[in-house]
Amino acid sequence: MKKMKFILSFIMLGLLIYSCNNDDTNASYPYAVRLTDAPGPYEEVNVDIQGVEVIGDDGKIVALNVEKGIYNLLEFSNGVDTLIATDSLEISSVKQIRLILGADNTVVLDGVSYPLSTPSAEQSGLKLQVNQTLQEGILYTVLLDFDANKSVVKLGNGGYQLKPVIRTIEKAISGSIKGKITPIGTMAVVEATSSTAVSYTSNVNENGDFLVMGLPPGTYTITITPALPLLPVTKTDIVVTAGLTTDIGSFIIL
Structure with a gap:
């Protein structure tokens, strides 16, 4: 029942657009936050999400309607994401997103679950810079790209710590590149490298598919680097357009 209410609240966001009048003080800005991940060398990376807040330029804090719970990040990779929070904002700019984590975070390796200690500052709110100016009547979706591989740190005592590495992606102003290897x-x-030498990385999944997301519009070179003794493959002059996914086809790794 809780899940159904959450989904219905997201559907109602579109209807809320039409309830706004011409008074800017009553303007409504539908907002959604989704979660995705880059693949990592673990069986599971479970994070305990307890809250999502947005902070305006004036310092106003708005707690979004969040689906609290444990999320296995590895279930949301290579183009798969999940909705974690929605609301209709009354602020026209967002300076930060604050992701609030609980204490029930774990990593699974070789069938064994290990607790992930989390610094207290991150439990009270991990601040992510976005600096968005919102326009009335547009549904804004922000994708939190949680890098599980970089976020799990092995400690000297044999334990593990969660130090979240998260990139925010505004899907409407970025593009992506997908492909497949055999x-x-x-x-x-x-690795996708732009004409200005900025690089973005991802990993090939077990089915041979890959997706590099959050790319600013422009021209890119893709380099696929397998484990030795296999040889890298490169493709140049790939054009990325905002809001679109460029499919570069299949590559044979020899």
Whole structure:
């Protein structure tokens, strides 16, 4: 029942657009936050999400309607994401998103679950810079790209710590590149490098698919680097357009 109410509240966001009048003080800005992840070398990385807040330029804090719970980040990779929070804002700019984590975070390796200690500052709110100016009548979706591989730190005592590494992606102003490699099951890192030498990375999943998200519009070179002794593959002059996914097809790794 709780899940159904959450989904219905998201659907109602579109209807809320039409309830606004011409008075700017009553303007409404539908807002959604989704979660995705880059693949990592773990069986599970479970994070305990307890709250999502947005902070305006004036310092006003708005707590979004959040679906609290434990999320296995590895279930949301290579283009898969999930809705974690929605609301209709009455502020026209968002300076930060604050992700509030609980204490029930774990990582699973070789079938064994280990607790992930979390610094107290991150439990009270991990601040993510966004600096958005909102326009009335547009549904804004922000994707939190949670890098599980970089976020889990092994400690000297054999334990693990969660130090979240998260990139915010405004899907309407960025694009992505997807493709596939064969043979299926080949482990490889995919790097997209822009014409200004800025690089973005992802990993090939178990089905041979890859997706590099959050790319500013422009021209990119893709380099697929498998484990030795296999050789890297490069493709140049890939054009990325905001709001679109560029499919560069399949590559054979030899």
